[in-house]
Amino acid sequence: MTASLDAASSDTLSALPAAESEAAPVRPSLLLRAREPLLALIFPALVLLFWHLATAGRPFSLIPPPLDVARALYDLAFGGINDDAYSRTLLIHLSASLSRVYGGFAIAAAVALPLGLLIGRIAPVRQLLDPTLQVLRPIPVTAWLPLSMIIFGLGPRSAFFLVCLGAFYPILINTIFGVRSVDPRLFEAASMLGCQSAAQFYKVVLPASLPAIFTGLRLGLGFAWVVIVVGEMTGVPTGLGAIIMEARALSRTEIVICGMAVIGIAGFISDRLVLLLGHRLLRWSPNFA
């Protein structure tokens, strides 16, 4: 029996990447490891080059050349170049937007998660709410802007509401999906092992739907970043969306592009952090490991 088990073990060792091979310091060559980031940089470099060639040295270009934008971004962050209303204000705007994105996202998660669990598990709740939600879902966040400003007034409360709305549906839909697509075999397995139906919610439904819920949270946070500009069209004085709208009115296109770039980078970093968290928490799931 032991000998046969050893044979069984050796053929499965290769299927254990996380447990076994990480400790072994077998690294591919530097060139091979640098290949992926290098490839990822080629396209943006080409875009920058094209942008530069198309705009640099043309005084009447409506789009500023990349170097001007880089200078404006430096001034926005540290000042010392233009010394105007925008100089050294990046941190203020970034932190205002961050608080709205994460605040709106947190409110959305706090409502969408329990609601999704209820809709997914309890048929009457689903029949009561699901049709309404399906009708409300296609309405874009932009369309809610006027109503939101009437209901919540000009300012941050409206911004929170719109960001929250953007993050809400992905979290809700994925939570419902996760809860409803638990393999029925797992309920049978749990009940034959003596886990009664009340306890199955915590012991089976929640862990089994965690990957889908996590995907919903990730998408929701992404959408929160997507709608931040709309959210800050509500007349708030600070925020990345606010300076984009304000700079547009003042024809400061380089500031508009700076705002776009900062949103892109901040959204990217925030998504990477969430993914890292997912890798840690969902090591058991083949989709995340």
Added chain:
Amino acid sequence: MLKQAADPILELRGVSKQFELQGRRIDALHDAHLRVRKGEFVCLIGASGCGKSTLLRIVAGFETPTRGQALMWTMPIAGPGPERGMVFQDYALFPWLTVRGNIGFGPAARGRPAAEVKDTVERFIALVGLQRFAEAYPHQLSGGMKQRVAIARVLANDAELVLMDEPFGALDAMTRERLQDELLDIWQRTGLTVLFVTHSIEEAVFLADRIVVMSPGPGRIESEVIVPLPRPRSVVAPEFNELRRELAQRLHSHHARKAA
């Protein structure tokens, strides 16, 4: 105790099961009678649609019979319970739990003290030889190892009667043979009672004390065959092949009769 020893661990009295499927009534199982003694290894064999899985699911408590009674230790079976452990063909392990977590799931769910759960888990990990994979997740294991975890999971939960629904059907031939040997080894050492569904005649003759032959349309128990061969059994022995041929004929004649 004396009375218990005489009682069958499992008894089916005229058990029938009908399903509604798209407005049509399906006789999945018709008037099944079966007695299983403690410690017996019984195989259910038959073509698809003969009701062997339905019978197993009724014993597990996942289905209730339309007519008749399913009794364990003379008590009617009402729903799933840890004394009847099920081993599924597709394993049905909890993917978010490690090998340890899966084996400890039952004892923990039933409120056993943590120290006891830990001891039990280690004992049964050793029984199925998975010590080196105790912290691995199911998706990191081969099919054979997953099925070892599934078997250890029901044994660790004090199952007296182990129900196995084509447990080795998805495994390659070599792994299947190894697991058949290991299962017999565990069965002989622990005094379990096993009700094992298979569609492989060879597997049934190799494993069982007694083979229950079932046939479809409606699903029913056709006959029973005692396997008199001593263990360990050799699949190349003439007696083994004779029994295998006889069973093949029985299964075949049912088809012939049905066609006629």
